[in-house]
Amino acid sequence: MINICNLSKHYGNQPLFRQLNLDVVKGSVVAVIGPSGSGKSTLLRCINGLEIFQGGCISVNGQKLFGDGEQGYHKTSNSHAVKNIRKKVGMVFQQFNLFPHLTALQNVTVAPISVLGVEKAEAESQAISLLKKVQLDGKVKSYPGQLSGGEQQRVAIARALAMKPDAMLFDEPTSSLDPEMIDEVLAVIRNLVSEGMTTLIATHEMDFARNVSSQVIFIEKGEIIERGNPQEIFSSPANSRTKAFLSNFVK
Numbered sequence: 711m712i713n714i715c716n717l718s719k720h721y722g723n724q725p726l727f728r729q730l731n732l733d734v735v736k737g738s739v740v741a742v743i744g745p746s747g748s749g750k751s752t753l754l755r756c757i758n759g760l761e762i763f764q765g766g767c768i769s770v771n772g773q774k775l776f777g778d779g780e781q782g783y784h785k786t787s788n789s790h791a792v793k794n795i796r797k798k799v800g801m802v803f804q805q806f807n808l809f810p811h812l813t814a815l816q817n818v819t820v821a822p823i824s825v826l827g828v829e830k831a832e833a834e835s836q837a838i839s840l841l842k843k844v845q846l847d848g849k850v851k852s853y854p855g856q857l858s859g860g861e862q863q864r865v866a867i868a869r870a871l872a873m874k875p876d877a878m879l880f881d882e883p884t885s886s887l888d889p890e891m892i893d894e895v896l897a898v899i900r901n902l903v904s905e906g907m908t909t910l911i912a913t914h915e916m917d918f919a920r921n922v923s924s925q926v927i928f929i930e931k932g933e934i935i936e937r938g939n940p941q942e943i944f945s946s947p948a949n950s951r952t953k954a955f956l957s958n959f960v961k
């Protein structure tokens with residue numbers, strides 16, 4: 711579903727990714743773990759066309775984005791693919807990024823109506839069932855400011871799902887939540903995964919990564935240091951840096 715081939719990216723003269731390769735098979739769940747600043751967000755943002763990159767190729771369900779060399783953004787070659795990829799890949803951010811002046815319902819209907827041309831009534835009925843799916847049927851008319859962090863994040867997930875994505879990217883979706891709200895958001899993600907949603911999630915929730923993912927990648931300074939199934943990575947990491955990182959999470 712998602713194929714990243716020889717991805718290279720730098721910020722100014724600071725290299726981040728050097729020939730990074732990653733495949734996310736349809737229906738699988740890849741957990742991206744690693745220290746702050748290791749490139750987790752940037753990797754997700756490259757996949758969704760939110761960041762340019764200099765080399766390599768990212769393909770999502772056949773739509774390809776190419777690195778722009780050292781020249782600057784090749785808008786003409788990539789813009790069509792970026793549009794298509796954004797339609798097909800839902801992204802959920804640490805900070806929710808809801809529209810504050812729109813209700814939960816409107817947050818979920820705005821893109822299907824304006825981007826996909828769905829009729830308002832149909833978009834609303836779909837949004838109501840999505841809000842129900844994320845356990846927010848009672849909050850349809852609430853504004854983000856009237857919702858808890860966990861509720862806002864669940865609206866954000868419903869909003870992404872309203873585009874009927876082929877894959878979902880979650881960038882530390884529970885990192886800015888109070889502890890008691892983390893589980894309600896993870897439960898929604900777990901449910902999506904069990905329905906077969908192809909998922910890439912950057913997270914510090916190691917129990918979740920261990921129990922829900924099909925593959926874990928440990929990334930440090932833009933490099934995938936180790937990858938494998940969660941049992942391998944968490945029980946017997948091969949690399950000393952993976953070990954050192956995971957030792958921070960021992961309970």
Ligand SMILES: Nc1ncnc2c1ncn2[C@@H]1O[C@H](COP(=O)(O)OP(=O)(O)O)[C@@H](O)[C@H]1O
Nearest residue numbers: 721722726744745746747748749750751752753
């Ligand atoms: N817009 C930017 N300009 C310059 N450097 C950036 C920018 N965004 C991220 N970086 C750098 O790229 C590296 C990876 O950042 P990021 O992807 O946010 O890491 P993570 O999500 O793992 O914490 C960091 O060193 C960060 O400082």
Ligand SMILES: [Mg+2]
Nearest residue numbers: 750751752882
């Ligand atoms: Mg990040």
